[in-house]
Amino acid sequence: MNGHTLAAGVVFNPNPAGTCPDETAARLVATAYETIRSRYVEGRRQIAAAVLAADGRVFAGVHLEAMVGCYSLCAERAALAQAAIYTDQPLVAMAAVRYPKPSEGGPARIVAPCGGCRELLSDHAPGLRVVVPREGRGLLVPLAELLPDKYVGTKWATTPANYHQ
Numbered sequence: 193m194n195g196h197t198l199a200a201g202v203v204f205n206p207n208p209a210g211t212c213p214d215e216t217a218a219r220l221v222a223t224a225y226e227t228i229r230s231r232y233v234e235g236r237r238q239i240a241a242a243v244l245a246a247d248g249r250v251f252a253g254v255h256l257e258a259m260v261g262c263y264s265l266c267a268e269r270a271a272l273a274q275a276a277i278y279t280d281q282p283l284v285a286m287a288a289v290r291y292p293k294p295s296e297g298g299p300a301r302i303v304a305p306c307g308g309c310r311e312l313l314s315d316h317a318p319g320l321r322v323v324v325p326r327e328g329r330g331l332l333v334p335l336a337e338l339l340p341d342k343y344v345g346t347k348w349a350t351t352p353a354n355y356h357q
């Protein structure tokens with residue numbers, strides 16, 4: 193077991209921020225980790241995300257599991273919605289951390305956004321960089337790299353000046 197036990201049956205795992213060579217990535221991973229560490233509920237909340245706005249503020253969100261799985265909410269989308277409430281600044285970087293189930297053990301780990309989140313994030317924060325796990329490290333990569341040749345529709349032709357870009 194990589195974690196240490198703080199209370200009976202509750203194991204807290206090492207913060208994966210230490211695998212990030214980039215200071216911004218480490219800050220976001222640490223925030224996501226602390227969020228899910230404190231808000232974890234088995235089978236209900238297992239992933240947290242943190243997104244950094246251009247003004248330096250960080251907004252967190254947690255994954256919400258649904259009884260009917262397809263209605264679950266990803267942590268990345270929750271963080272995006274949280275940022276939408278509090279800032280009009282562009283969103284520049286994001287990270288997400290998955291906390292292991294007690295039956296799994298092992299460390300908390302950085303997770304890449306799912307395909308659906310890549311779509312939504314690219315619609316609302318196309319300049320975003322995202323922390324992804326690669327070769328044991330958490331590396332910041334452009335979101336556009338994770339979703340090449342994105343579909344572009346006609347719902348909005350221009351981006352309002354006060355909107356995330």
Ligand SMILES: [Zn+2]
Binds near residue numbers: 268305306308
């Ligand atoms: Zn997702």
